Amino acid sequence: MEVVILADPxxxxxxxxxxxxxxxxxxxxxxxxxxxxxxxxxxxxxLARLHAQGDVTFDGxxxxxxxxxxxxxxxxxxxxxxxxxxELTTPLGLDPANVRTPDGSAADIQQACLDYEHALAAxxxxxxxxxxxxxxxxxxxxxxxxxxxxxxxxKALSQQTRMDNARFFAKGEDVPTHCITQxxxxxxxxxxxxxxxxxxxxxxxxxxxxxxxxxxxxxxxLLQFHPRTRIVLDEAAxxxxxxxxxxxxxxxxxxxxxxxxx
Numbered sequence: 001m002e003v004v005i006l007a008d009p010x011x012x013x014x015x016x017x018x019x020x021x022x023x024x025x026x027x028x029x030x031x032x033x034x035x036x037x038x039x040x041x042x043x044x045x046x047l048a049r050l051h052a053q054g055d056v057t058f059d060g061x062x063x064x065x066x067x068x069x070x071x072x073x074x075x076x077x078x079x080x081x082x083x084x085x086x087e088l089t090t091p092l093g094l095d096p097a098n099v100r101t102p103d104g105s106a107a108d109i110q111q112a113c114l115d116y117e118h119a120l121a122a123x124x125x126x127x128x129x130x131x132x133x134x135x136x137x138x139x140x141x142x143x144x145x146x147x148x149x150x151x152x153x154x155k156a157l158s159q160q161t162r163m164d165n166a167r168f169f170a171k172g173e174d175v176p177t178h179c180i181t182q183x184x185x186x187x188x189x190x191x192x193x194x195x196x197x198x199x200x201x202x203x204x205x206x207x208x209x210x211x212x213x214x215x216x217x218x219x220x221x222l223l224q225f226h227p228r229t230r231i232v233l234d235e236a237a238x239x240x241x242x243x244x245x246x247x248x249x250x251x252x253x254x255x256x257x258x259x260x261x262x
Contacts, residue, residue, distance in 0.1 A: 001223065002230045002254075003210060003247035005238045009198040012232050013042025016130070016196050019230070020047060021056040023128050023192075029060040030127040033187075034088060035140070036065065036080045037165075039132025039196050041087065048091035058092045064120055065101040066131075066140040067181040070154060072104060078168045079104070102152070102180035113152045113180055120152075120186065129190035133197050136160050137205040137218035141181035144217045150183030184222055193229040195220070197237040206233060207240035 006012050020043070023030055034040070050056045068080045075082060081101045089099050100119060106112035120126065131139050136158060142150065143158045155178065157165075162175040169175055187193070197206050209220035210231060223229045238244050 001210065001226070002251070003238075003241075004230060004232045004251055005241075005244060005248055006232065006234055008234050009042050012196055012198055012234050013046045016040070016043040016194055016232050017046035017050060019194060020128065020130070021050055024056060024058055024061055027127060028057075029062065031062045031064065031123050031125065033126040033129030033182075033190055034063050034065050034084060035130050035132045036067070036083045036087075037132045037134075039198065039202075040130050042198070043130065043196060044087045044091070047088075051092050058094055060098075061092075061094060062098040062123055063088065063094065063100065064116075064123070064126065064182075065099075066187070067179050068102040068104040069176040070104045070109060070178040070180060071176055074105065102182075104180055109154055109180065113154065116180070116182075117152045117186065120182075126190035127192065129187060129193045131187070131193060131195040131220075131223075133195060133202060133205050133209060133220050134161055135164055135201055135205055137208055137220050139184070139195070139220045139223075140187060141179045142184050142187075142219045144219065146184055146216055146219050148214075148216055148219075148222050149185040151186050152180065152182050155179055155181050184219055188222065188226055190226075191228065193223060193226055194232060195223065195229065196232045198234045200236040200239060202237045203240035206231070206237050207242070211242055 006015060065080055065084050072079045084101055089096055102116050103112040136144055141155050157177055166175050208218040212218055212221055214221045214224050
């Protein structure tokens with residue numbers, strides 16, 4: 001696990017966007033796993049800026065979203081299908097046929113989960129997965145106590161997650177109670193993972209994920225077992241780390257070793 005601590009959210013977005021752009025240049029038809037929520041928005045908007053000025057193209061990139069609410073009305077502005085369309089598909093010039101989100105309105109939700117797993121496998125698997133982290137340590141919508149081997153499935157949302165996400169819904173509107181999410185086992189099959197976090201509200205979850213024991217109580221801690229994970233933080237999100245100075249030293253020292261360090 002590589003931990004990168006940067007000055008502010010803008011630096012997090014720029015650093016992560018540059019990583020995604022490099023991977024897209026190396027593998028034009030790569031499969032990109034995309035998270036929604038507020039954490040990666042700075043990254044996506046920086047990617048849009050790079051695309052607009054002609055620095056990077058995403059013509060062949062294929063995308064799979066991590067999750068979707070169950071039961072939202074079609075074209076609801078808080079649905080992740082619309083968020084992905086608004087923040088990624090349109091500004092990055094992606095082919096809509098290459099962008100997929102779980103079907104939270106399917107008549108047979110369980111079959112929709114299986115279909116999503118099959119589509120991921122048929123794509124060849126995720127090359128680079130972008131993640132955020134919830135204040136309770138969730139990744140995707142894998143809430144605390146999720147099975148560490150879980151696959152794409154229906155998941156009940158915790159009260160904390162529903163409170164955190166209420167800001168995306170109209171006043172008085174109920175946040176859905178369930179979602180479809182890729183499981184932790186599914187996420188861990190990505191060949192490379194980058195998790196972004198900004199703000200002091202994420203500091204406790206970040207510290208538990210990086211320095212705590214691997215536990216289903218902090219689902220993001222499972223990333224300690226992934227061979228190629230980068231955690232990109234601003235100073236506020238890193239403020240709970242006991243070994244923050246060591247992580248800064250490692251990030252600097254890697255420039256002196258071919259291939260870096262982890």
